Amino acid sequence: MPVEVEGYQPERWRKIANFFWDTWDMPPVQRHYVRKIDFFIFSYSLLSYIVKSLDQNNFSNAYVSGMKDDLKLFGQERNLFTTLFNMGYLSGSVPNQFIINRVRPSLYLPFCELVWGVLTTVIAAAHSARVIYGIRFVCGFFESALFPSFNVILGSWYAPPELGKRMALFEVSYAIAGMFSGYLMSGLYSTMNGTGGLAAWRWMFIFDGVITIPIAFLGMLMIPDFPHTTRVPWLSKWEKEYGIRRAAELGRVKQKPLTAAAIKEIFLKPTVYYATWPYTANFFASYTGYFNLWLSSLKDLSVQQVNLIPTAGSALSLISCGIMPVISDKYRIRWQFGALSSGFCLLGAILLSVWYLPEGVLMFANLVPNLGAPGQPIIIAWMSESFQDNTELRSMIIGFGNVIDYAFQAWIPLVVYQTNQAPHYKYGYQISAMIYALHIISIVMFSFHVKSYHRKRGMIMNEFGLPVPLEELGSEGSIVIRDGSSIENIEKGLDSKSLPKENVAVKVATLDG
Known part of the structure; x- marks a missing residue:
């Protein structure tokens, strides 16, 4: 096994380059290793999450680009599509974490991607909302495996100075998908609407499925499972040994089989419950998905503009995720940035609650919550590091957190963000503001629980x-x-x-x- 040069000092140019990406000033062996897992694990996690997010973003863009009129969706159908997806996601979150613990992620995750890729393509042939309801439920079930599984996988391979920024970029790939979806829908509407007798929104779902299916097969090669269990050919024998040794030096333990007894022990203790609100609230309180409905109410905007303007929010998410996590990794500041991120979202929700403001202020209020995009991944990195002694607990925090998250998402839009109230949700923005305020408080309180957890275990x-x-x-x-x-x-x-x-x-x- 190669040995690091003792007392290694990076050249000045490497220190400067390190500001943009952290591998540049690492010692040679570590640099080689981290770059390799970046190329395979991290790049694939981004690619996979982008296509998953593209599926979800497509519905919002398709709805305002002809789908509503073609399928006569004049009631609560738009919200029911989301609700059925969330119900499927809810029902699959914990079972999928149990399966991932027993079946190699390199086999199960590509299978899940293949299923929802095929089903997403089928939506292009739908002629009624009823067909889409069933598809959305099944897609939700299989998509629920992806986000928590990749968070556990990334948390197993990367060290603290490396983890926060990668978690944030992994989650902000949702914003990349949002931008791509907007540009794609705008382009398809301009060039392919009516081609082959199909509306542009139908081509959108065909395109989505076409890129998802080959990526699913690619996953069988690129997903490495965990450091102690990996058998991928792209890691040499010494690299596998280096990964195990690195995990041991960080104090991380080998993943254990998730049994009924282990699950019972986790849920009989308070940590998983205390973690739920800090982990979930900033997600199910989100109101950024209604931005395009407000834009479509402005009579002077075209369909293309309604699809393109929200991509500015995605750009803000990318900028924020390029700054906050880097500082968080460097100075080990985790929960504080989680609270700050929710502060941006709280500000936007308060302004939208007031509502009767100049158009420019409402535009700002719809865009500013995108600056809070790094909040959840930084919190996940914090929890991953805080409970690194218990891989099963980390899995259940994410799995159970997603259950609660999507349980709330299954009914909140139907009650407080009803489609017929768009674009002025009288109570929706007020409730989001309240949830974000409680989220900030819960993060601070959970930081005290983390200290207590460590202290009790010596x-x-x-x-x-x-x-x-x-x-x-x-x-x-x-x-x-x-x-x-x-x-x-x-x-x-x-x-x-x-x-x-x-x-x-x-x-x-x-x-x-």
């Missing part, structure tokens, strides 16, 4: 800023105190383990939750 922060049990430290190690423990208590712990204190460097660090 965990302290290692040199990577990750919590590890004291007994996992060897005779020589580096302890970083981040949870309020006193040096005296640490020394007592060292005495109880019969470790020579003079060989252990105790560093006091700033509390970061």
Whole structure:
């Protein structure tokens, strides 16, 4: 196995390049390894999530581009499409996490992508809302496997200084899909509307399915499972050994089989419930999906403009995800950025609740929540690192969180964002504002629970800023105190383990939750 050069110092140009991407100033072996998993794991996760998100964005754009009139969707059908999808997602979230724990992700995730890719293509032939209802439910069930599974996979392969920005870019690929969907719908409407006797919105779903299906087959090669179980040919023997050693140095444990007893133990303890609101609320309170309905109410805008203007919000999401996570990774600031992200969303919801404001202010209010895009991935990175001692708990936090998330999404649009009230949702924006305010409070409260969780288990922060049990430290190690423990208590712990204190460097660090 290659060995890192001791005392490696990157050249000045590498330090500058590192501002744009973090692999440039890494030691040579680490750089080689991280670049390789970036090329395979990370690039595929982005590609896969983009096509999944494209499916969801297509419905909003198709609705305002002819689908509504062609299928005579003049009632609550638009919201019911979302509700049925959410019900399928809800029913699949926890079962799919159980399956991923038992079946290799490199097999199951491509299968799920193949199913929803085929079904999405079938929507192009639909002539009534009833057909789409069933398709949306099944798509929701299989799509529910993707987001939580990739979050667990990425959290298993990347170290803390690498994880936040990648989690954020993974989730912001939703915004990339939103931009692409808008441009695609605008282009199809201009050039292919009526081609082959098909409306442009039908071509949209055909195109979506055509790009999803081959990506599904590609996943069988590119998804590596987990460091301890991978068998992909693109990792050499020493790279696989390096990945296992790296995981051990970070204090991460091998994934265990998820049993009924393990699930029972997780749900009998409070952590998974305390994590639910911080994990979910900023997602099901979202109101950005109604932006194009307000734009379509402005009589001076064309169909193409209604599809293109929301892409500005996607651009803001990309910019925000290029800044916040980089700072979060560098300074290990997690929950604080989660709260700030919801602050942007709260501001927009308050302005839209007022409503009777100049058109430019309402445009700003619809765009500003996009700056909060990094919020959920940074929170996921925070939770992934905080509970790295329990892979099963991390899986259930995401799986159960998605259940609660989509349970709320199944009824909130039907009650407070009713289609016939568009574009002025009298109570919808007020309720979103209330949820975002509660979300900020819940993040702060959960940060105290995380500290309590570590303290009760005798965990302290290692040199990577990750919590590890004291007994996992060897005779020589580096302890970083981040949870309020006193040096005296640490020394007592060292005495109880019969470790020579003079060989252990105790560093006091700033509390970061």
